Structures are given as C-alpha cells and as structure tokens.
Amino acid sequence: MGLDKPYLDIPGTTIFDTDQAALGYHLNMFAMSLKDAENRELFAADQDAYLDKWPMTEDQKQAVRDRDFNRILELGGNIYYCAKIGATDGLNYVQIVSSMTENDAEAHRQMMIDGGRSPEGNRYLHEWADGDPAARKERGEH
Amino acid sequence: MAQITASVYSSHVPLIGVAIDKGMTQEEYFKPLFDGYEPGRDWAAANTPDVVILVFNDHANAFGLDIVPTFALGMSETFEPADEGWGARPVPTVVGHPTLAAHIAHSVIQDDFDLTLVNNIPVDHGCTVPLSVMYDQPEAWPCKVIPLFINVVQYPIPSGRRCLELGKAIRRAVDSFDEDLNVQIWGTGGMSHQLQGQRAGLINAEWDNAFFDRMVNDPEDLANMEHVEYVREGGSEGIELVMWLVARGAMSDLAGGAPPTEVHRHYHVPASNTAAGQLILEDNS
Numbered sequence: 001m002g003l004d005k006p007y008l009d010i011p012g013t014t015i016f017d018t019d020q021a022a023l024g025y026h027l028n029m030f031a032m033s034l035k036d037a038e039n040r041e042l043f044a045a046d047q048d049a050y051l052d053k054w055p056m057t058e059d060q061k062q063a064v065r066d067r068d069f070n071r072i073l074e075l076g077g078n079i080y081y082c083a084k085i086g087a088t089d090g091l092n093y094v095q096i097v098s099s100m101t102e103n104d105a106e107a108h109r110q111m112m113i114d115g116g117r118s119p120e121g122n123r124y125l126h127e128w129a130d131g132d133p134a135a136r137k138e139r140g141e142h
Numbered sequence: 143m144a145q146i147t148a149s150v151y152s153s154h155v156p157l158i159g160v161a162i163d164k165g166m167t168q169e170e171y172f173k174p175l176f177d178g179y180e181p182g183r184d185w186a187a188a189n190t191p192d193v194v195i196l197v198f199n200d201h202a203n204a205f206g207l208d209i210v211p212t213f214a215l216g217m218s219e220t221f222e223p224a225d226e227g228w229g230a231r232p233v234p235t236v237v238g239h240p241t242l243a244a245h246i247a248h249s250v251i252q253d254d255f256d257l258t259l260v261n262n263i264p265v266d267h268g269c270t271v272p273l274s275v276m277y278d279q280p281e282a283w284p285c286k287v288i289p290l291f292i293n294v295v296q297y298p299i300p301s302g303r304r305c306l307e308l309g310k311a312i313r314r315a316v317d318s319f320d321e322d323l324n325v326q327i328w329g330t331g332g333m334s335h336q337l338q339g340q341r342a343g344l345i346n347a348e349w350d351n352a353f354f355d356r357m358v359n360d361p362e363d364l365a366n367m368e369h370v371e372y373v374r375e376g377g378s379e380g381i382e383l384v385m386w387l388v389a390r391g392a393m394s395d396l397a398g399g400a401p402p403t404e405v406h407r408h409y410h411v412p413a414s415n416t417a418a419g420q421l422i423l424e425d426n427s
Binding site: 094134 | 297343373375379
C-alpha cells in the first residue's frame, strides 16, 4: 500500500518529500555547494566542468543549464537548495520565483504589491483542468 | 528561577534583512512594513530578555541532505551568520547560552522529545532576520539566543500538535532551571507564501488573519490543522507557520495559567513573495 500524499492534489506545487529527496540528493547537494563563494566562482567560470563533478542525471544537469526551475523541482530539486543557483547568477528571490510562473519579474512584483496570487481557483488540481495560469494567460484569460 | 515571560511570532523573509542591512526601510515599498514594526521594537526595547529561544528552520545552509534532524537545539557559545549564496549578512555573531541549552536538552529529551544537539553550526536568515526586526542594527545582539532548528523543508515534517507539545516541554524545562533568567521564545517563519511552481506568489490574507486569531485564542485546536491545509491555503512555504506553535505551546495558559496578553499584531503584504506577520504575547503565569 502506498503512502498517503494528499498534497499531490494541489496544482502547481511540488512537495519535497522523501521520494523527491531521494531523486534529488546529488542535484540538491550540488546546489547547496554554491553557498561557498569559491564554489560560486568555479561554477560561474565553467558550468559544465562544475556540474560534471556531481553524479547527477543528464536531465538534471540540463535543467540546471536551462535554469528551468520547474523542471529542477520536478527532478527532485528543492527550492531552498536550488535558489543558490539563482544567487550565483546574481538573481534575487522575486526573479527566481517569477521564472516559474506566467509572469516576468516586474509583473510578479506588481502582483505581490497588489496582494499576491489568490487561492481562489488554485486549491485543487481539477481547478486547473483547463490549463495552468501560463496556458490561460496565453489564451488571453486571467 | 528562569521564566518564559513572552512569546513573539515573526516572519523571517530574507528581503526584510536586506532592507535593514542596506538602509532601505524608509523607501516607499518598505515603509508600511517597517512602520508596523515600530510598536514591536518599542516593546522589545522595554522588555529585553536575558535569553531568546529562537525557533526557526534552516534553509539549506547549516544542514544539507546528509543529516535531516526534525528538532535540533544549538548548544554552542556562538553561532556565525551563514553565507546563503549572496554573502553573509553584516550582523553580529549570535551568542548562545550553553548552560540553559544543556538544561533544556536534558529535560526535553527525558520528556520524550528526541532532540538532535548541535554545535559549531551557522545560522541563516531564519534566525537573524527576526533579531533585526526587533533590534535593528546593534553592535551586539542585546540578549543571548538559543537556536532551535525545526525541519520544515523535507517532508515528513513535525505536526502542529508535535510542535505545540514541544513548546510545553520547553516551558517545563525552563521552569526547572535554577538561575534567575528572563526568557522569551520566538516562533518564526510564514505567513502565507509559495516560492515554487506555477502557483508561486500565493497569498491568503483571510487565512493568515484567522491563523492569528486561532494562535491567540485556541492554539489547542489550531494544533490539529493538517499539513495539507497549510499548503493548500497558505502556500507551500506557508508550512513554516507550524513553528509558531512551538512558541505558543510555551505559554502558561496551556499549563493551567491565565491566557496571555496580546501586545501587538502587524500584518503586511508583500515582503518579497511573502505575507509578513508579527504577533507579541506576554505571559500571565
């Protein structure tokens, strides 16, 4: 019998549980290494050489090269670990976080000033059956 | 005798620390947030404790995935501010209280909470931002600090009930420490926010404000809230709010005393991606 994971029914959200942590151990420990300034310099100087020091999957390395944070989380990354990749790029949390959404950093910042993303329509997977906010935005809906 | 005299509940958003460190608190974006902190700072200046037990979570700066303790108590004489990827914050070293920490460890572990005991460990924004919120930019922090790290990053994390009960055990421990010490306990993190996925940026002011009310008036019931409700209603990182229950559990009304007195409450959206909240309760034992 599987474990009870009621959080799988929340859209646009990846809960970092022990299964995700098992997938992402090397990915996260790579990201955590960037808390040290000398490692940030090494990574910035030669990204591929630095990534090759870690036994990550090719998909994980590509997600890092692409700075595709949604894909990074899907492959076992945790946001607090992997935000250090963004820190190494000189990004702040609003820039990192907005890259996962339908908004650019400025639009995201304004959304936060206007009170943030409402929980209405964003609580259950079935509420996104017609697409996530990026798909809806593309169709010109809110 | 040592005594827990108050509990403080505070967000620990990194950007709040940046604003203080860089002198940006009077800028248009930050001013309403910091104006709301003024009464808390006045209270803090008039009620400086000997020791703060500061409940927070590490954000991949002290612990990695090699060791994931559910509850870890800082035993050291000092704790240095961590470099989290952007360089360490220019804030004073956090000075611990090893004898009280040792007493709490002895008492709480015998009270069936399996604390991990840690030395020589850095503290990140989770610990230093609440100190800056209350004490601004001093040469040295005005009190000793015992860091209590709670895992809220890798699930399963402790339940609200477990956090509340841990707070009660900490109160029993402090009550039995012989030295005369004025002790506060601070629960930090939250309020609603989500830093990940297509749902990032979620804020739920209605839920946050109900959380404040329940924290003050009915923490025993609030402790029954399931993790999934925190995440669904308050965002994936809103789960940090379970740590507030540790501080609330240490108030004497939950051990048969009178209800605490609410001194101050402040709520502001946004601080970066987060709803910032603050609550101060004075104990009435």
